Amino acid sequence: MTTAGQSHTPVLPKSNRLRRRFLSLGALLIITIAVSIFLGRYPEPYWMPPRLLWEDPLAQRLVLNLRIPRILAACLLGMVLSVAGTVLQMLFHNPLVEPGFLGVSQGAAFGAALGIIVLGASPLALQAMAAAFALLGLGLSAALARKMRFGGWTLRLILAGIAVSALFSAGVGLLKYVADPLTQLPELVFWLLGALWSITWTDTLSILPVAVIALVVALLMRWRLNILALDDHTALSLGSAPDRERTVLLVIVVAATAAVVSVAGIVNWVGLIVPQLARRIFGADAQRALPGSLLLGGIFAVVCDDIARVAFVGEIPLGILTSLLGALLFAALMISPQRSQPQTQDTPAAGGRRE
């Protein structure tokens, strides 16, 4: 990174460079989405010539009814998981927390498993079950945390989340064990691995409102999030009502996570790795890291889903790809030198640099 371009104005000398980064990331997201429309396995593997959109009615229908809703769903999924990850990491003062935390993922998995095995549920009912149990997971965690007699609110929520998750995952294990290995088990396993293969406009539109509301609220509160990441006493002394504000954000992002998990299944690692990446690029301040996380999450999930549906004849479950790429990226981030503030790396205590 260069220190050239340091302006002499006292106000936000970094703002231009950051704006450029946001604009290029936004452009990259739009390009990724546009290119994804032409990726697929029709009429032949990988690339569909754009002219087919005018010439081939089947291509038109394919793009309009299958690819576009799926790409949008992938984008929403990535954005929601990444924003939820950023919000939860800050609320819990812990960069290793992810949206599935607090019994949400395991609750959703249990709900879906119950839907498949006990009710033989239709896709829509399965989604409803997954969302309901995801929220139940959150509710149970919060209730348990409230009853605990020791530790701060954050520690109690973390402990309660671990207990509730273990409870539901035991339930999922039991349901797997009793599932019919020929009919029910494959469906359950595919759902647990996370995939967008059956996404329709109905699914995409059903998660759109809650996802958009959550993203907008989180974006509006992005600077406030920094205050909520501090310890309670400091947050209180800064005029915030940390418990109330944390609860509002928590409920909103978990509801959105439950919604996307209910259509996509368990998609791991996105909500963990993207916020970390965003902080590396944009710095720790959530005023910049949160929007950065939103854009990166959209790009990451759309690219992963492109690979999932295009690379092979049979579809790879999305959750496997995000885990694979996410874990590789995570390892790379962990062993690369910390450069959260790129421009100051070579100028320790650069007295007088501003003059």
Next chain:
Amino acid sequence: MNPPTISLSNVAFSYTGTTHTLFEGLSLDIPPGTTTAVLGPNGSGKTTLLHLILGFVAPSDGVVLLAQRPRQLYSRRDLGKLIGLVSQNESVPFNFTVLDYVLLGRAPHLQLLQTPGEADIIVAQEVLAETGLAHLEDRSIQSLSGGERQLVMIARALAQRPRILLLDEPTSHLDLGNKGLVLNIIKRQTARGVTTVFTTHEPDLAESVAAFVVLMRNGMVLAAGPTHEILTAPNLTQTYGVPVDVVEIAGRRVILS
């Protein structure tokens, strides 16, 4: 605007879940626009006293008045504008830059969904200049030394532009040089008419900057008043429960134990 007073009258308080009463009938007037040091052994209630002033905990009896107004009548935001706090274990879990972190002090002056603007950045930069941290503005907090970090925490509280500044053991982990820097900042705030209260384990610190001293033991105020009257050998002996001597060396009083 006159510097604000802090006044506690007949305050009782005990932590929920315990039968032990920490404060009972505690009355204390902290004079406006000066520096007050609160001294006392561990567990004597120094931090709880600060928390009562801030309203983190509510007294079961009695009144806390801030600038002649009952504390409960202030909203959280108004308290944030009135009082800045540097707590003992302010943790920063994410690697903010110094400027971004100090900007958080502007929160009480902003609405819930507002982000800091140019005016806030100017205040933050003024505070960084006042505290001698201007050259660290773009550094990340985790790359700072312990002393620099403590100064950043104080700068964050000063960015609130508070009229009351509370510091909980602000020098406890600092070397002599950094201790001096913190004391200078305290002196400058007092000169600006800020009512400053700090807790400490070091009577010498109280001697060097405080105009007013409060001695506490077991939730009781043993003595409170002008520093030279209060910091005496018998008072300190009673406070700490060990023999303490006060001697004068080169015109300065030094506390020995």
